[in-house]
Amino acid sequence: MFNKITTAWALHRRTVTIVTLVILVAFPFLITDQYIVTVATLGGVYAILAMSLNLISGFMGITSLGHAAFWGVGAYTAALLSTKLGWPFILTLIASCVVALVFGVLLGLPTLRLSGRYLTIVTLAFCEIIRTIETNWKSLTGGATGITGIPKPEIFGYVFNTPMKIYFLVLVLCILTYILITRLMDSRLGRGITAVRDDYIAAQAMGIKDSRYKIMAFVISAALAGMAGGFYAHYMSFISPLSFSFDQSTLILSMIIIGGLGNLTGSVIGAVLLIALPEVLRPLMAWRQVIYGALLVVVILCKPSGILGKVNLKHIKQRELFKRGKEKEGEVKA
Amino acid sequence: MSTPVLRTEKVTQRFGGLVAVNAVDMHVDQGEIVGLIGPNGAGKTTLFNCITGQYTPTEGKIYFHDKDITGMTPYQITELGMCRTFQNIKLFPHMTIMENAMVGAHTRIKENLWDVIFHTKAYKKGEKQAEERARKALELTGLSDNPYYYGTDLPYGKQRRLEIARAIASDPEVLMFDEPAAGMNEGETADLTEFIREIRGLGYTILLIEHDMRLVMNLCDRIYVLDHGTLIASGKPEEIKQNPLVIEAYLGKKA
Numbered sequence: 001m002f003n004k005i006t007t008a009w010a011l012h013r014r015t016v017t018i019v020t021l022v023i024l025v026a027f028p029f030l031i032t033d034q035y036i037v038t039v040a041t042l043g044g045v046y047a048i049l050a051m052s053l054n055l056i057s058g059f060m061g062i063t064s065l066g067h068a069a070f071w072g073v074g075a076y077t078a079a080l081l082s083t084k085l086g087w088p089f090i091l092t093l094i095a096s097c098v099v100a101l102v103f104g105v106l107l108g109l110p111t112l113r114l115s116g117r118y119l120t121i122v123t124l125a126f127c128e129i130i131r132t133i134e135t136n137w138k139s140l141t142g143g144a145t146g147i148t149g150i151p152k153p154e155i156f157g158y159v160f161n162t163p164m165k166i167y168f169l170v171l172v173l174c175i176l177t178y179i180l181i182t183r184l185m186d187s188r189l190g191r192g193i194t195a196v197r198d199d200y201i202a203a204q205a206m207g208i209k210d211s212r213y214k215i216m217a218f219v220i221s222a223a224l225a226g227m228a229g230g231f232y233a234h235y236m237s238f239i240s241p242l243s244f245s246f247d248q249s250t251l252i253l254s255m256i257i258i259g260g261l262g263n264l265t266g267s268v269i270g271a272v273l274l275i276a277l278p279e280v281l282r283p284l285m286a287w288r289q290v291i292y293g294a295l296l297v298v299v300i301l302c303k304p305s306g307i308l309g310k311v312n313l314k315h316i317k318q319r320e321l322f323k324r325g326k327e328k329e330g331e332v333k334a
Numbered sequence: 335m336s337t338p339v340l341r342t343e344k345v346t347q348r349f350g351g352l353v354a355v356n357a358v359d360m361h362v363d364q365g366e367i368v369g370l371i372g373p374n375g376a377g378k379t380t381l382f383n384c385i386t387g388q389y390t391p392t393e394g395k396i397y398f399h400d401k402d403i404t405g406m407t408p409y410q411i412t413e414l415g416m417c418r419t420f421q422n423i424k425l426f427p428h429m430t431i432m433e434n435a436m437v438g439a440h441t442r443i444k445e446n447l448w449d450v451i452f453h454t455k456a457y458k459k460g461e462k463q464a465e466e467r468a469r470k471a472l473e474l475t476g477l478s479d480n481p482y483y484y485g486t487d488l489p490y491g492k493q494r495r496l497e498i499a500r501a502i503a504s505d506p507e508v509l510m511f512d513e514p515a516a517g518m519n520e521g522e523t524a525d526l527t528e529f530i531r532e533i534r535g536l537g538y539t540i541l542l543i544e545h546d547m548r549l550v551m552n553l554c555d556r557i558y559v560l561d562h563g564t565l566i567a568s569g570k571p572e573e574i575k576q577n578p579l580v581i582e583a584y585l586g587k588k589a
Contacts, residue, residue, distance in 0.1 A: 180451060187450040188443055188460055195426050195437050202424035205386065207412035207441035207504060216447075262428070315430050319482035326480070 010316035024171060028164045036279075037163040043275040044170035045232050048177045050255040050267035052224035055181055057253065058262035059190070060217040061197035062111060065249045066123035069107075069130035070222040072244030074100045074229025076134060079147040079239050089153045093230040100226020101219050103130075108218030112211050127249050134241035146240025153234040166235055173231060174268070177224050181264055184220065186314070193217055258299055260306030269307055337400060338363050339508055339539050340385070340416070345394035347380050347563075354380040356563040357394065362508065367530065367540045369550040371574075372560035373583055378543045379421060381560065382512055385541075386418045387411045398508075413441045417506040419497040421513045421543075425485040432481040434496055435468035438503025442467065467503045474533070475499040491522040495529070502533070509533070511542040515549050527553055551575065559583065 009016055028037045053067045074096035081087040081095055110122045134141050141147065153160040153169055160166045184190050195203035196210045203210055233239050251274065259270025277295065281288045299307065338361035347355040355377040362368045370378050384391045387408040396404045398414055406414075417438070426434055445460040472478045475495040477488075485496050494514060501509055514530070515523045527549050534540055544550045550557060551571045559567040559574060561583040567574060574580055 183451055183453065184447075187457065188440060188445040188464065189447065189450055191429070191433060191437050192440065194428055194433075195440075198426035198428055199424045201388070201408075202420065202426065203437070204388075204408040205412060205418050205420075205424075206437050206500065207409045207417075208437070209407075209409050312428075315482055315484075318430070318432075319480060322480045322482055 006311050006313070007316055007320060010313040011320060013313060013317065025168075028167050034163045037167050039275065039279055041163065041167045041170050041235065043272050044167070044174050045228050045235070046252065046255060046271040046275055047174050047268045048170075048228040048231075049225055049252045050259065050271040051174075051177050051181055051264055052221045052228070053252050054256045054259075054262065054264060054267045055184075055193075055217050055221040055224075058256055058260075058267075059185060059193050059197065060214065062115075062123075062214075062217075063117075063120045063253070064107075064123040065120055065246065065253065066107060066125075066127040066130075067221075067225055067252050068244045068246065068248035069127045070100045070103060070225035071229040071232070071248070072130055072134060072241070073103050074226030075233040075239045075244065076141060076147070076229075077226070078230035078233040079150045080140070082150055082234070083147060089151075089234055090155060092234070093227060096226040096230030096233075097223040098226075100229065101223040103226075104219040104222025105215065107222070108215040111214045111218065124246065124249075127246050131241050131245055134244070141241070144241060146238060146242075147233075148238045150233050150237045150239070152237065153231070170231060170235070173227065177227075178264060178268070180220075180224070185264075189213070189216065254296070256306075258296060258306055260303075260309030260311065263306070263308040263311055265313075266306055266308030266311075339399060340541065341397045342381075342385065343395040343397070345381065345384055345391045345396060347377070347384055347389055348392045353563050355384065355391070355560075358558075358560070358563075358565050360558050360565065360568070362539060362541050365534070365537065365539055366555045367534055367542070367553055369554035369557040370541065370543045370560065371545070371547075371550055371557060375562075376560040376583075377563040378560055379512060380563075382418070382510065382543060385411075386416065386510060409441070412504055412506070415505070415507040416510060417501040417504045417508075418510040419494070419501055419512060419514065421516055423490075423493050423497055425493060425496060425500075427484065427486045429485060430482045431472065431477060431485045431488065431496060432465070432468055434485040435471050435481075435499050435503045436464045438471065438500035439464040439467040440504070442503075442505050467505070468499075471499040471503040472496075474502060474536075475529070491518055491525070494518070494526070498529075498533075502538075506538070508539045508541060511540065511544075513543050513545060515544060515546040518546075523549055 027040065031037055049067060049071055053064060056062050056064045077096045077099040078092040081092045107123065107126050111119060114122060135144055160169050192208045192213045195206065195208055196213045200210045255270035255274050256267045258273065259266030277292055278288060281291055284291055341361040342358055344357045344359060345355055346353065346357050358381060372378050383389045385396055387406050390405040395402055398416060403411060403414065426437065443460040443463050445457050449457040472481055475498055477492060477495055477499055485493065488496060515526055518526060523546055530540065530553055554571055556569065557571055557574045558565060559580050566579045566583060567577045
């Protein structure tokens with residue numbers, strides 16, 4: 001059953017993509033409750049974070065518990081540049097990417113010497129260091145009270161001041177992130193990343209500079225998370241260290257594990273699921289968290305590799321088309 | 335006579351107090367199939383790892399043509415034109431047969447991040463080249479039947495062939511096989527022998543480690559024998575078969 005669905009999906013991928021896009025665009029018009037649109041926007045932020053973490057943890061195979069740190073670095077960069085120096089949104093967004101990217105190099109360096117759970121501990125420590133700096137460097141970051149009064153996103157005079165406008169902005173950022181990572185993975189560089197994850201000794205023997213690919217994955221992932229942070233700061237107009245704590249790192253990691261490691265669409269589904277579920281379960285009141293947890297356990301028990309784990313639509317499509325081509329050839333000969 | 339394609343000069347590899355490879359001099363000429371044999375633990379794979387850059391030899395030099403490649407990294411050596419396979423098959427499990435072979439072409443195509451993100455001409459050209467190289471290598475190794483299944487789904491013998499295809503896609507001058515017949519039955523070994531002879535005909539120079547004596551004796555132009563890290567004999571297969579030192583290393587001393 002599942003295989004039939006994924007095969008049909010793989011063969012009609014364009015149609016599925018178009019339908020999904022139409023639904024995503026129509027969504028805020030069909031929903032009258034502005035609160036739901038706001039939740040969807042938050043889902044979009046987490047979708048970007050999950051997709052970018054998937055690059056490190058799914059495609060590169062390094063379990064990272066430090067992803068919220070890049071998000072925080074991006075958010076603080078944007079918040080400070082816009083409130084203290086009055087930079088416009090586009091520039092703060094780019095600056096968020098660049099600053100997070102530098103931190104990506106910093107966290108990428110230990111990956112050259114460490115692996116497995118030891119490396120995971122380093123990412124965890126990294127997350128804590130960043131959070132501690134955010135909390136204690138009061139003159140710069142405002143300490144635990146955070147930064148307030150960050151202006152709404154504005155591009156060339158057009159202000160994104162309603163939930164719907166903001167929703168479309170994050171939708172565009174999500175699509176950009178999706179395209180960027182998809183294109184990256186579908187190339188020589190992506191094959192390099194996958195090869196290093198699968199077997200770094202064999203990868204080296206095939207001429208792949210493994211250190212370069214590890215750093216590259218971290219840098220791109222960090223820059224995208226930084227972008228999500230930059231957007232988040234302007235969208236919330238208030239940030240504090242609490243928003244980027246270790247809990248958030250684990251939440252993002254849960255999203256990609258539930259969605260399926262190494263599958264970008266899975267990351268988006270995971271993000272939407274984990275953000276939407278608490279809202280859907282709201283009527284359950286006190287039982288909400290219990291059911292939430294139980295549902296996640298059920299998903300993982302039913303599909304241990306995540307919802308779309310081990311599903312590679314490109315491979316399925318190539319395989320099916322080749323099969324059909326062969327069958328046609330056979331018919332012609334017969 | 336021209337210089338050998340590959341030459342080692344007094345290569346020694348120590349691990350702590352253990353001398354795994356001891357001052358080995360060997361060379362491989364253009365177009366030859368050279369075998370490296372020896373009992374278990376003789377240091378064959380260690381020597382192999384020194385040549386392919388996994389280890390930096392403690393002492394000695396390794397030359398590829400006239401170039402000193404001692405201490406180079408594995409990826410630099412592959413780029414120069416030497417590519418290896420592994421004793422315990424090391425395919426990429428999450429890649430299709432085609433992608434496995436395309437990774438082989440990694441050093442031969444040019445795509446940078448910019449090309450990849452904006453799908454420039456360089457990207458399209460690179461992908462096309464990688465696919466062509468992979469396709470050729472798969473045809474050569476008889477693996478072109480639906481190459482979009484996962485490499486690790488193939489039967490054992492074909493997985494070996496895929497490793498060889500991957501190495502061939504890197505366009506090497508020298509192919510290095512670490513026990514290519516390990517775990518194969520007689521029929522598969524005979525096929526492999528024929529296959530290696532075929533690819534030698536295409537101009538590749540081959541260095542291989544092997545336990546299967548029939549394959550080595552049938553295939554190799556010259557053989558080096560290692561025992562306890564030291565070269566104890568070298569020469570044509572017939573000479574090696576007669577060599578008392580070799581017989582002793584394999585079977586023990588006469589009582």
